Amino acid sequence: MIPPALYLALSAVIFTIGVIGVLLRRDAIVIFMCIEMMLSAVGITLIAASRYLHSMDGVIFVFLAMTVAAAEAAVGLAIFVLLHRIYKGVKVDEINLMKW
Amino acid sequence: MEGSLFQWIVFFAMAFLAIFCALMVVTRRNPIHSAVFLIVNFFAIAVIYLLLGSQFIAIAQVMVYAGAIMMLVVFTIMLISVEEARRVPMVRLSAGKVFGVILAVLLFVELLYGLMVKALPGKVGPFTPERLQAVGPVRTVGGLLMSKYLLAFELASVVLLIGIIGAVILAKKER
Amino acid sequence: MTDYVWLIPLFPALGFLINGLIGRWWRLNKTFVSWVACSALGLSFLFSILVFIGLLRLPPESRVAIPDKVLFDWIVSGGLKTVIGYKVDPLSIVMALVVTGVSFFIHVYSVGYMHEDSGFTRYFSYLNLFVFMMLNLVLANNFLLMFVGWEGVGLCSYLLIGFWFERDAPANAGKKAFVVNRIGDFGFLLGMFLIFSKLGTLTFDGVFSKAHLLDPVTVTLITLLLFTGATGKSAQLPLYVWLPDAMEGPTPVSSLIHAATMVTAGVYMVARCHVLYEMAPLSMAVVATVGALTAMYAASMALVQVDFKRILAYSTISQLGYMFLAVGVGAFSAGIFHLTTHAFFKGLLFLGAGSVMHALAGELDIRKMGALRKKMPVTFWTFLLATLAIAGVPGFSGFFSKDEILWNAFSSPQGHFLLWLIGFITAGMTAFYMFRLCFMAFCGDYRGDKEVWHHAHESPPVMTVPMVVLAVLSVIGGYVGVPAILGGANHFHHFLAPVFGVHEGGGHEAALRLLPLAWAGEAAGEGGHGSATLELFMMVLSVVMAFAGIYLAYAFYLKRPDLPKALAQGYPRAYRVLFNKYYVDEIYQFLFVDSCKRLGTILWRQFDEAVVDRTVNLVATVMRVLGGGLRLLQTGFVQDYALGIILGAVIVMLFLL
Numbered sequence: 059m060i061p062p063a064l065y066l067a068l069s070a071v072i073f074t075i076g077v078i079g080v081l082l083r084r085d086a087i088v089i090f091m092c093i094e095m096m097l098s099a100v101g102i103t104l105i106a107a108s109r110y111l112h113s114m115d116g117v118i119f120v121f122l123a124m125t126v127a128a129a130e131a132a133v134g135l136a137i138f139v140l141l142h143r144i145y146k147g148v149k150v151d152e153i154n155l156m157k158w
Numbered sequence: 159m160e161g162s163l164f165q166w167i168v169f170f171a172m173a174f175l176a177i178f179c180a181l182m183v184v185t186r187r188n189p190i191h192s193a194v195f196l197i198v199n200f201f202a203i204a205v206i207y208l209l210l211g212s213q214f215i216a217i218a219q220v221m222v223y224a225g226a227i228m229m230l231v232v233f234t235i236m237l238i239s240v241e242e243a244r245r246v247p248m249v250r251l252s253a254g255k256v257f258g259v260i261l262a263v264l265l266f267v268e269l270l271y272g273l274m275v276k277a278l279p280g281k282v283g284p285f286t287p288e289r290l291q292a293v294g295p296v297r298t299v300g301g302l303l304m305s306k307y308l309l310a311f312e313l314a315s316v317v318l319l320i321g322i323i324g325a326v327i328l329a330k331k332e333r
Numbered sequence: 334m335t336d337y338v339w340l341i342p343l344f345p346a347l348g349f350l351i352n353g354l355i356g357r358w359w360r361l362n363k364t365f366v367s368w369v370a371c372s373a374l375g376l377s378f379l380f381s382i383l384v385f386i387g388l389l390r391l392p393p394e395s396r397v398a399i400p401d402k403v404l405f406d407w408i409v410s411g412g413l414k415t416v417i418g419y420k421v422d423p424l425s426i427v428m429a430l431v432v433t434g435v436s437f438f439i440h441v442y443s444v445g446y447m448h449e450d451s452g453f454t455r456y457f458s459y460l461n462l463f464v465f466m467m468l469n470l471v472l473a474n475n476f477l478l479m480f481v482g483w484e485g486v487g488l489c490s491y492l493l494i495g496f497w498f499e500r501d502a503p504a505n506a507g508k509k510a511f512v513v514n515r516i517g518d519f520g521f522l523l524g525m526f527l528i529f530s531k532l533g534t535l536t537f538d539g540v541f542s543k544a545h546l547l548d549p550v551t552v553t554l555i556t557l558l559l560f561t562g563a564t565g566k567s568a569q570l571p572l573y574v575w576l577p578d579a580m581e582g583p584t585p586v587s588s589l590i591h592a593a594t595m596v597t598a599g600v601y602m603v604a605r606c607h608v609l610y611e612m613a614p615l616s617m618a619v620v621a622t623v624g625a626l627t628a629m630y631a632a633s634m635a636l637v638q639v640d641f642k643r644i645l646a647y648s649t650i651s652q653l654g655y656m657f658l659a660v661g662v663g664a665f666s667a668g669i670f671h672l673t674t675h676a677f678f679k680g681l682l683f684l685g686a687g688s689v690m691h692a693l694a695g696e697l698d699i700r701k702m703g704a705l706r707k708k709m710p711v712t713f714w715t716f717l718l719a720t721l722a723i724a725g726v727p728g729f730s731g732f733f734s735k736d737e738i739l740w741n742a743f744s745s746p747q748g749h750f751l752l753w754l755i756g757f758i759t760a761g762m763t764a765f766y767m768f769r770l771c772f773m774a775f776c777g778d779y780r781g782d783k784e785v786w787h788h789a790h791e792s793p794p795v796m797t798v799p800m801v802v803l804a805v806l807s808v809i810g811g812y813v814g815v816p817a818i819l820g821g822a823n824h825f826h827h828f829l830a831p832v833f834g835v836h837e838g839g840g841h842e843a844a845l846r847l848l849p850l851a852w853a854g855e856a857a858g859e860g861g862h863g864s865a866t867l868e869l870f871m872m873v874l875s876v877v878m879a880f881a882g883i884y885l886a887y888a889f890y891l892k893r894p895d896l897p898k899a900l901a902q903g904y905p906r907a908y909r910v911l912f913n914k915y916y917v918d919e920i921y922q923f924l925f926v927d928s929c930k931r932l933g934t935i936l937w938r939q940f941d942e943a944v945v946d947r948t949v950n951l952v953a954t955v956m957r958v959l960g961g962g963l964r965l966l967q968t969g970f971v972q973d974y975a976l977g978i979i980l981g982a983v984i985v986m987l988f989l990l
Contacts, residue, residue, distance in 0.1 A: 090231070105210050122314050135325075
């Protein structure tokens with residue numbers, strides 16, 4: 059059997075790469091994709107833990123998280139489309155209307 | 159397929175693929191390139207789910223993430239991507255960004271430390287692989303969804319409904 | 334019958350609520366208001382009589398043992414349990430009768446006097462409130478409820494003195510009355526605190542039964558503190574200064590509050606606490622001395638005043654001094670007796686003043702009056718009867734009460750020859766200045782404005798009838814207290830004897846000794862016969878003094894009116910000191926008022942503005958700076974917020990590792 063630590067390490071790596079992507083990139087769509095990547099990486103952790111602890115809770119969790127990710131994708135991308143009407147190429151470091 | 163060596167090979171292959179694709183997602187200039195790499199990433203992760211014996215989640219991963227979500231993303235890229243000049247910077251560096259990268263690395267170090275030093279916390283549950291094999295993993299998930307996690311299941315459908323309505327309302331054209 | 338005692342204060346309270354709350358709102362007409370107010374008082378008086386009759390039906394020993402009528406628990410907190418309860422015993426019923434009776438007649442009088450005033454409804458609601466508070470004071474069965482009444486009458490005094498508050502003088506007079514009263518009340522409060530801390534109870538029954546547990550120093554302190562309250566409320570030295578100024582209020586108010594009832598609260602309080610006072614001979618001496626000195630001091634000022642009501646005000650202070658002299662030498666029932674007769678004749682004197690003011694369109698300077706008996710016969714005759722009473726002419730009520738006081742000042746164990754002497758001389762002064770007032774206002778030639786004389790008229794019956802009633806009482810009211818040596822049975826003294834004679838305490842013997850002295854003629858084997866002659870002799874002396882005073886007044890103001898002026902010019906400095914009331918007001922202003930003002934200004938500038946305000950502003954500035962700094966975190970860029978999230982996650986994980 060493959061030790062669970064390896065799965066968790068893989069998940070950590072992908073999660074961290076996703077975090078760096080969220081913090082560094084300017085294009086909103088790319089940031090969104092990095093967020094989905096982070097969500098997916100967390101799924102690996104949950105399934106691995108669920109497998110090695112002989113539980114089904116993790117599996118259900120991932121299933122429901124996926125549902126939420128889908129809904130979030132729909133709404134989020136709709137928002138991007140709306141923003142595009144104003145900003146023509148949504149770059150997050152140009153949008154600061156909620157500034158102090 | 160049982161067989162320890164096979165599993166190790168598949169695991170490392172998929173792991174490296176996933177990591178490589180993740181890096182590519184973050185570093186490509188063209189968003190369509192990022193999207194494609196992300197799809198491959200999802201596939202790799204789906205295979206890893208298979209390795210872990212969650213066939214149901216593997217299929218769900220492909221269908222929902224790689225299928226539905228990425229399709230949405232690609233369409234959105236089509237709608238809002240601008241033909242930009244080559245010189246538009248991908249990353250605009252600032253003090254905050256550097257600090258952010260440092261924090262991310264710190265996070266990674268913490269995560270590694272956590273998983274190396276500490277054992278896997280949590281109670282050991284009743285669903286051993288033999289039992290799962292006997293009933294069938296999909297069946298088990300289905301049974302649980304309909305009994306113990308029924309409320310969550312229903313709420314998830316409500317969330318999806320809200321997502322649909324929200325998306326439609328948001329993207330309507332102004333009259 | 335005695336169970337109805339709680340109804341006595343109830344009716345004026347209802348009258349106050351009805352007139353006060355809905356009188357102006359529904360614009361009730363004057364007839365309704367006056368009926369409500371007067372009938373409230375009438376019912377109260379009726380019930381006082383009923384309770385009195387109920388009391389008479391009981392044998393004398395059990396009259397002081399009636400259980401208090403407790404309405405409900407008021408304060409139950411820790412060790413303090415205070416109730417709203419009323420005590421029925423001879424002393425409280427006598428006070429209640431006096432208060433309700435005199436108040437009733439003054440209410441009726443006020444209907445006529447205040448008829449033209451726009452504040453008619455307000456006046457009657459305040460007046461009813463006052464009677465309610467006063468009844469609480471005299472009927473209370475514990476110190477705290479008595480204090481509520483005490484303060485309440487102070488409040489009503491303020492409200493009624495400053496009734497015409499649009500003018501400066503009444504408003505200031507009201508404030509002065511309340512503030513000076515407050516100083517005395519502070520002493521009263523301290524006395525109450527001391528009682529409670531030492532004895533753990535505030536009910537009269539409880540305190541007086543446990544009083545023998547106290548050590549002499551504590552008792553002296555308590556009684557002195559309570560007495561300072563009495564000096565404030567009853568206008569003795571040094572806190573009398575508010576009473577002359579209180580004449581700014583409507584005259585019926587002066588009559589009721591500052592002659593008959595409120596100012597007697599101090600005397601009642603000392604009488605009620607006689608158990609404590611008898612245990613502290615020092616305090617008794619202080620009370621008697623202050624009383625005597627005040628009597629003479631006030632009388633001296635009344636000799637030269639020219640304002641009608643001011644003379645009566647100083648007279649009140651002087652007569653209150655007599656009452657305190659009485660209770661100070663242990664003659665408690667004599668003090669209460671004088672309180673009762675004083676209520677009759679002084680109340681009447683003030684009503685007469687009001688009648689004169691009514692006729693002369695507000696004139697108060699007696700130098701501009703004269704020969705008024707021709708225009709206002711009823712007023713003149715009632716005023717004359719009252720003046721005869723206050724002067725101590727035999728046959729009138731004042732004679733019996735004042736004489737009993739003077740005799741007790743001389744002969745009681747706590748009495749002293751000097752006290753008697755001061756009282757004796759003051760009696761002469763009283764006769765003099767009262768008849769001076771009477772002669773200058775009603776007899777001789779008119780010295781005022783011809784127009785005013787033309788319009789002068791007798792007061793309407795609604796005002797003269799109460800005056801006549803009070804005049805009758807001033808004459809016959811004394812006959813309940815005819816002393817034994819003149820053949821009377823001194824019913825008044827007998828009635829109050831159970832209250833003052835049968836309590837435990839250090840003064841037991843002294844109190845008992847009072848009885849034989851008063852019944853000088855009947856006591857066997859107590860040296861009765863000798864004291865009887867002495868008492869008769871002193872009585873004759875007082876009568877001679879009274880007539881001397883009257884004759885002197887007659888000589889100065891009727892036979893040879895130029896004499897007073899010559900005397901004034903002969904001793905100009907003395908005259909000026911007396912006329913300016915010994916400059917006491919100016920002294921107090923300089924000593925107390927100005928220094929308080931300066932202290933207040935210093936505290937305001939140096940402390941309130943510089944310290945407190947600056948601190949508060951500093952807090953606000955700190956908040957502003959902090960906010961100004963923190964808001965810079967909101968850059969508006971989502972990536973910065975994402976950075977914040979990651980930072981939080983890192984920190985949280987640090988704790989989990």
